[in-house]
Amino acid sequence: MAKLKLAVYWGAACGGCDVSILDLHEKILKIGELADIVLWPLAADPKYSDIEAMEDKTIDLCLFNGAVRNSENLEIAELLRRKSKILVSLGSCACFGGIPGLGNLFNKKEIFNSVYLDREFNANEEQIVPKAKVTVPEGELTLPEFYNTVSSLEQVVDVDYFIPGCPPPPDLLWKAIEAIVSGNLPPKGSVIAGDKALCHECPRKREGRKVKEFKRLVDVILDEEICILEQGVVCNGPATRGGCGARCVRANIPCRGCFGPIEDALDQGTQLLSAIASTIDSDNPEEIKKITDQLADPAGTFYRFSLPVSMLKRRKEEGEE
Numbered sequence: 001m002a003k004l005k006l007a008v009y010w011g012a013a014c015g016g017c018d019v020s021i022l023d024l025h026e027k028i029l030k031i032g033e034l035a036d037i038v039l040w041p042l043a044a045d046p047k048y049s050d051i052e053a054m055e056d057k058t059i060d061l062c063l064f065n066g067a068v069r070n071s072e073n074l075e076i077a078e079l080l081r082r083k084s085k086i087l088v089s090l091g092s093c094a095c096f097g098g099i100p101g102l103g104n105l106f107n108k109k110e111i112f113n114s115v116y117l118d119r120e121f122n123a124n125e126e127q128i129v130p131k132a133k134v135t136v137p138e139g140e141l142t143l144p145e146f147y148n149t150v151s152s153l154e155q156v157v158d159v160d161y162f163i164p165g166c167p168p169p170p171d172l173l174w175k176a177i178e179a180i181v182s183g184n185l186p187p188k189g190s191v192i193a194g195d196k197a198l199c200h201e202c203p204r205k206r207e208g209r210k211v212k213e214f215k216r217l218v219d220v221i222l223d224e225e226i227c228i229l230e231q232g233v234v235c236n237g238p239a240t241r242g243g244c245g246a247r248c249v250r251a252n253i254p255c256r257g258c259f260g261p262i263e264d265a266l267d268q269g270t271q272l273l274s275a276i277a278s279t280i281d282s283d284n285p286e287e288i289k290k291i292t293d294q295l296a297d298p299a300g301t302f303y304r305f306s307l308p309v310s311m312l313k314r315r316k317e318e319g320e321e
């Protein structure tokens with residue numbers, strides 16, 4: 001059997017999705033038997049020009065992880081879409097924008113100010129921020145253009161399959177690779193994960209307890225048997241797609257929501273808000289306000305992984321309709 005051609009790319013990402021490919025352990029050898037790697041910046045050295053020189057649809061499978069934050073991410077997303085038969089959005093950043101997507105709470109200017117200018121210990125006396133083009137005596141230097149808005153992969157190109165997770169569990173990744181290799185493909189657009197909320201696969205007891213206060217994880221010792229949300233610590237399970245095996249809640253850590261919204265849910269954040277509201281033990285507006293004021297970083301909690309694909313998408317700019 002002819003070997004498949006495999007490409008792996010990272011856009012705006014931390015590298016964890018690449019590590020989850022390495023976490024396939026000895027199955028990596030199997031991948032080596034089945035496929036030739038034509039692009040994988042972490043592990044191999046082919047150049048973009050090698051990909052550009054290929055006929056369209058030559059790559060059998062492309063695993064694209066990371067969000068689209070800059071012009072290089074967009075250019076390579078478009079290139080790999082053209083060259084690939086199957087394009088998989090791998091991990092929460094590619095699927096929903098992920099943690100980099102929280103940058104949509106700010107704009108480019110604010111981010112550059114915070115990173116390069118307004119620092120307590122700032123060696124940047126000339127107040128230089130990255131520019132897409134700079135002319136130096138030797139010629140013109142270029143950098144990718146940093147966009148104002150972070151997008152998911154599907155917001156810029158057509159995607160065939162989605163494997164969520166921060167990082168995606170290796171067993172789901174292997175399931176997808178096996179399906180592709182065997183030609184036993186799920187319908188286009190499938191999310192290789194569960195189709196119900198994480199609470200359905202969580203082993204903890206739910207007793208319908210209501211709460212009078214919300215606490216941070218660092219301030220409590222959680223009972224390992226009882227629903228975390230019912231102990232007054234925010235757990236994103238009710239608004240998050242299952243399929244990970246409830247790996248965080250089994251380790252006594254609340255779900256942070258990395259599998260993204262549940263099938264057909266419009267917005268993970270509002271769904272979580274509704275689940276949390278129904279947990280509060282009060283009808284008194286003033287008391288409810290006091291309780292909800294205890295929720296630290298609401299935007300980062302409700303939309304930690306999914307802001308770019310939410311109904312909000314990004315913070316509105318001044319003067320924007």
Ligand code: SF4
Nearest residue numbers: 199202227228235237
């Ligand atoms: S809210 Fe969290 S801890 Fe409670 S049942 Fe759902 S996933 Fe489990």
Ligand code: SF4
Nearest residue numbers: 244248255256257258
């Ligand atoms: S429990 Fe939640 S945060 Fe943890 S891996 Fe599963 S979906 Fe992601």
